[in-house]
Amino acid sequence: MTHIMKRTAAKMADGRELVYFDERELVHNGYDRRELPPRPAAPELRHDDLTDEWIAIAAQRQTRTFLPPADQCPLCPSTPDRATEIPDDYDVAVFENRFPSYPRCEVVCFTSDHQASFATLSPDRVATVLEVLADRTAELSMMDGVAQVFCFENRGVEIGVTLHHPHGQIYGYPFVPPRTRTVLAATRRHLEATGRNLFADLLAGAGDRVVLQNEHLTAFVPYAARWPFEVFVAPNRQLPDLTALSDVERDSFAPLYLDLLGRLDRLFDAPLPYISGWHQAPVRADRDLAYLHLQLFSIRRAAGKLKYLAGSESAMGAFVNDVVPEEAAQLIRDAGR
Amino acid sequence: MTHIMKRTAAKMADGRELVYFDERELVHNGYDRRELPPRPAAPELRHDDLTDEWIAIAAQRQTRTFLPPADQCPLCPSTPDRATEIPDDYDVAVFENRFPSYPRCEVVCFTSDHQASFATLSPDRVATVLEVLADRTAELSMMDGVAQVFCFENRGVEIGVTLHHPHGQIYGYPFVPPRTRTVLAATRRHLEATGRNLFADLLAGAGDRVVLQNEHLTAFVPYAARWPFEVFVAPNRQLPDLTALSDVERDSFAPLYLDLLGRLDRLFDAPLPYISGWHQAPVRADRDLAYLHLQLFSIRRAAGKLKYLAGSESAMGAFVNDVVPEEAAQLIRDAGR
Numbered sequence: 001m002t003h004i005m006k007r008t009a010a011k012m013a014d015g016r017e018l019v020y021f022d023e024r025e026l027v028h029n030g031y032d033r034r035e036l037p038p039r040p041a042a043p044e045l046r047h048d049d050l051t052d053e054w055i056a057i058a059a060q061r062q063t064r065t066f067l068p069p070a071d072q073c074p075l076c077p078s079t080p081d082r083a084t085e086i087p088d089d090y091d092v093a094v095f096e097n098r099f100p101s102y103p104r105c106e107v108v109c110f111t112s113d114h115q116a117s118f119a120t121l122s123p124d125r126v127a128t129v130l131e132v133l134a135d136r137t138a139e140l141s142m143m144d145g146v147a148q149v150f151c152f153e154n155r156g157v158e159i160g161v162t163l164h165h166p167h168g169q170i171y172g173y174p175f176v177p178p179r180t181r182t183v184l185a186a187t188r189r190h191l192e193a194t195g196r197n198l199f200a201d202l203l204a205g206a207g208d209r210v211v212l213q214n215e216h217l218t219a220f221v222p223y224a225a226r227w228p229f230e231v232f233v234a235p236n237r238q239l240p241d242l243t244a245l246s247d248v249e250r251d252s253f254a255p256l257y258l259d260l261l262g263r264l265d266r267l268f269d270a271p272l273p274y275i276s277g278w279h280q281a282p283v284r285a286d287r288d289l290a291y292l293h294l295q296l297f298s299i300r301r302a303a304g305k306l307k308y309l310a311g312s313e314s315a316m317g318a319f320v321n322d323v324v325p326e327e328a329a330q331l332i333r334d335a336g337r
Numbered sequence: 338m339t340h341i342m343k344r345t346a347a348k349m350a351d352g353r354e355l356v357y358f359d360e361r362e363l364v365h366n367g368y369d370r371r372e373l374p375p376r377p378a379a380p381e382l383r384h385d386d387l388t389d390e391w392i393a394i395a396a397q398r399q400t401r402t403f404l405p406p407a408d409q410c411p412l413c414p415s416t417p418d419r420a421t422e423i424p425d426d427y428d429v430a431v432f433e434n435r436f437p438s439y440p441r442c443e444v445v446c447f448t449s450d451h452q453a454s455f456a457t458l459s460p461d462r463v464a465t466v467l468e469v470l471a472d473r474t475a476e477l478s479m480m481d482g483v484a485q486v487f488c489f490e491n492r493g494v495e496i497g498v499t500l501h502h503p504h505g506q507i508y509g510y511p512f513v514p515p516r517t518r519t520v521l522a523a524t525r526r527h528l529e530a531t532g533r534n535l536f537a538d539l540l541a542g543a544g545d546r547v548v549l550q551n552e553h554l555t556a557f558v559p560y561a562a563r564w565p566f567e568v569f570v571a572p573n574r575q576l577p578d579l580t581a582l583s584d585v586e587r588d589s590f591a592p593l594y595l596d597l598l599g600r601l602d603r604l605f606d607a608p609l610p611y612i613s614g615w616h617q618a619p620v621r622a623d624r625d626l627a628y629l630h631l632q633l634f635s636i637r638r639a640a641g642k643l644k645y646l647a648g649s650e651s652a653m654g655a656f657v658n659d660v661v662p663e664e665a666a667q668l669i670r671d672a673g674r
Binding site for chain 2: 043044046047048049050051052053054055056057058059101150152153154159160161169171173175177178179180182183185186187190198199202222223224225226275277279295297306307308309310311312314315316317318319320321322323324325327
């Protein structure tokens, strides 16, 4: 089932791209009449020789919009009195980030309703968002210099959200990021040693760490979870990225993921701060090794207490998790209505 | 110059080790008469096959002491009315952590003065602390199952400090942590390609990123800093760990580091939250490759604003830094009195 009725491309006042993805019959004749300053220089990429990693130096981000009140939200549709980033009403809208961390960064607005959250979207809208992410993955994959596409949502001021309007982000990395590189190396070693896919084996062995499952998808807490609450959501077959999901897989994601988000918010009877991102194959390498999965994790370890990345995690990369993964899985299962 | 006059080992009520390191003539006849519960089981180590990393599952840490008021501080010396972790007055005291993340974790109290901070210690005390860290590095290196010793300080509730009393921590990792492993691999490649030590080359090329320097030590912002304010402090010659520092190197560290901490606190006219840790060689491997250095970094990116590790950093390992390293170095240099 296809949820997007219409896809409309537009340009913003400073030349950035804006794309509307409509479920409803909406008219897009709005025009971005703002006087915007020229777009900032692209961030500088520096190679850290010690860790063999690329660091983006994005000084122009220091001036980015920081927790504006609702009546100054730049992600709400424009009104006659106030021009925002988006001229017209919309269902889902994607535009190039004005303060990019990498040469191509996009913002995806899940709804024009400022007060909503991902957890309150309708199943149809969730499926639409997934179609949009697949569209952006395909588009960014065709761009020069994009090596990997990462679609993610940061939720909650506790993890640094600077805009309350429900939105996600899409990064087109000009390199294959460290986690992907590491996971693909381990996957290659496992394949050579066993003939099997590593992630598929981990999924098959999830056992009492499975929290939700349907015919097409499984949500489970990883065996060596590094966050107090961490869940993988993966298709039951190996796929490289979101563009490979079938319609039925995409449609079956919506109810499962909404169920999961509802449980997470009930864990502490409060909106759970989380990071949720889709791990996809690199654009031009190792597409046969990668296994598409969503990774969602929270820094909340107890009511009123957060997990901080202090010395061991931030300086050494060695994680300490205060919650036993099997117990986290049980808590999430028990948080069903 | 040796700063420790006396080293006194003691046992705590539940069998944990406690060591006093005194500059003054202090008497240690205090006895830990508390009724303490049995020590919790050692944390479980789980291997994350996807990232080839060891995760410590330390569920008993959930009940650890959390931001107690000053009159209930467990790191102050005991009084007739209240037994703390430390029976006697002390200059510097080290004891085994009651809530360890790894089989051997220690707490090092820099002073018995609850209201102090590292930045307010005397130069003599800083040198004493460095001697203590060398002592602990030597001791833990001799223990079965300790592969690497990491000495660090977390400062500020913004990065998750749960006790205000000025203290650091010492972890005896049962494995070589990810950052060390990665850095040593890059160092080996550089040595094979050039015949030179990688860190020594980075130090030699620090140029306008040097913030402080004396005959024995250099403090500089790394070229590809991943944090808004990040400084390496390293001896001017290659050493594997703190036990190899000469007396004169140790003594020259104190004024330089105190100068640095003072500048950092003046950046935003407020105590800067930071993580500061000593990167040392593994206990039994690659001691000829490693180059001892302290890494200090802050998550403060501007007055009232913190750098959060959101989707890109936490899920992908790809860092975005909002401050240009050369500008950070200039700001720190300008923050001299």
